[in-house]
Amino acid sequence: SQQGEEDPQALSIQEGENATMNCSYKTSINNLQWYRQNSGRGLVHLILIRSNEREKHSGRLRVTLDTSKKSSSLLITASRAADTASYFCTETSGSRLTFGEGTQLTVNP
Amino acid sequence: NAGVTQTPKFQVLKTGQSMTLQCAQDMNHEYMSWYRQDPGMGLRLIHYSVGAGITDQGEVPNGYNVSRSTTEDFPLRLLSAAPSQTSVYFCASSYSPPGQFSNQPQHFGDGTRLSIL
Numbered sequence: 001s002q003q004g005e006e007d008p009q010a011l012s013i014q015e016g017e018n019a020t021m022n023c024s025y026k027t028s029i030n031n032l033q034w035y036r037q038n039s040g041r042g043l044v045h046l047i048l049i050r051s052n053e054r055e056k057h058s059g060r061l062r063v064t065l066d067t068s069k070k071s072s073s074l075l076i077t078a079s080r081a082a083d084t085a086s087y088f089c090t091e092t093s094g095s096r097l098t099f100g101e102g103t104q105l106t107v108n109p
Numbered sequence: 110n111a112g113v114t115q116t117p118k119f120q121v122l123k124t125g126q127s128m129t130l131q132c133a134q135d136m137n138h139e140y141m142s143w144y145r146q147d148p149g150m151g152l153r154l155i156h157y158s159v160g161a162g163i164t165d166q167g168e169v170p171n172g173y174n175v176s177r178s179t180t181e182d183f184p185l186r187l188l189s190a191a192p193s194q195t196s197v198y199f200c201a202s203s204y205s206p207p208g209q210f211s212n213q214p215q216h217f218g219d220g221t222r223l224s225i226l
Contacts, residue, residue, distance in 0.1 A: 030208060035215075042113070042199055042217030043152075050212075088151070092207040096167070097215065099144075099152040 006089055006103040014108050019076040021103040023089035024069075030092045032065060034074050037086045037102070046074075046087075079107045111135050115200050115218035122190045122225045130185040130221050132200030138216070140206040141183040142167070143175065145196040146220075152199065158183055159206050190225045197222050 007022045025032070031050045035043040049056045049065045049072065056063045062075040076083055086102040116131045134141065142157035154167030158177040172194060174186040183202075187194060198221045203213040 031212065033214065040219075042219045043201075043215070044217070045214030048212055048214065092211075096154060096157070097142075097207050098154070098168075101149060101151040 006087065006100045008103060009101065010104045010106070012106040012108065013079060015079060015081055017079055017107075019079050019083070019105055019107070021074045021087050021105070023072045023074070023100060025072075025089075025091045026070065027091075029067075032063075032072050033090050033092070033097075034061075034063060034072075035088045035090060035099075037088065039085070043088065076105075079105075081107050081109045083107050113200055113202055113216050113218035115198075115221050117221060118219070119222045120224070122187075122223065124190060124192060124225060126190050128187050128190065130187075130198055130200075130223070132183045132185065132218060133181050134183075134200075134202040134216070135181065136202065136204070136216065137180060138202035138204050139180065140204070140213075141177065141200065141202045142215075143173070143183070143185045144199045144201065145169065145194075146199060147196050155185065155198075157206075187223075192225050195223060195225045 005024050033048045034046045037043045047058045047063050049063050060077045065072045084107045086104050088099050088102045090097045090099045113134045139160045143155040144152040146152050153169045156175040158164045161180050164175050200218045201215040203215050205211045
């Protein structure tokens with residue numbers, strides 16, 4: 001399966017702390033994207049990193065990609081209660097997206 | 110700008126009933142897709158379309174039909190509902206299909222929560 005797998009499955013931190021989530025995938029990718037899903041809502045695109053990039057920043061988000069280890073990480077700095085959500089990585093291979101099961105992040109005020 | 114609109118938001122069906130989940134987007138996106146989300150399973154691709162008149166199967170297509178007569182609409186039909194189809198269904202769209210030369214993010218609707226008794 002090409003499905004990405006997020007780790008950990010659940011993460012609980014205090015407001016202001018950093019949150020790191022990891023994603024592993026099994027095959028070659030064109031790019032890798034991260035999405036956020038708030039409870040009861042659809043997924044929202046956060047950031048895309050191409051297979052030839054190693055690191056990318058967007059506001060408080062930092063994504064890294066290690067194609068040799070087939071892994072990516074999402075770092076959220078200075079977390080806020082509003083960051084409480086599920087986070088998914090999705091790999092693009094061919095013309096399909098495959099999603100992992102997600103990491104449930106809880107940021108406690 | 111409505112984005113991706115899914116209707117209904119909630120639905121309860123009896124086993125054997127049929128129904129259509131509606132999905133519409135107003136962004137002139139060529140690529141549209143349907144996913145189901147189940148606890149512990151992530152999102153699984155049901156069907157997708159790269160443009161009007163073109164559809165293809167995803168990972169879990171059995172029990173579902175789709176058609177794409179217009180760019181804007183991509184309905185998902187359950188032919189004979191089964192309890193195993195109880196799930197949350199998401200429609201997504203993007204300007205172009207995912208792939209090596211596409212950096213287009215997927216735009217998701219807020220989902221249809223379907224229960225089949």
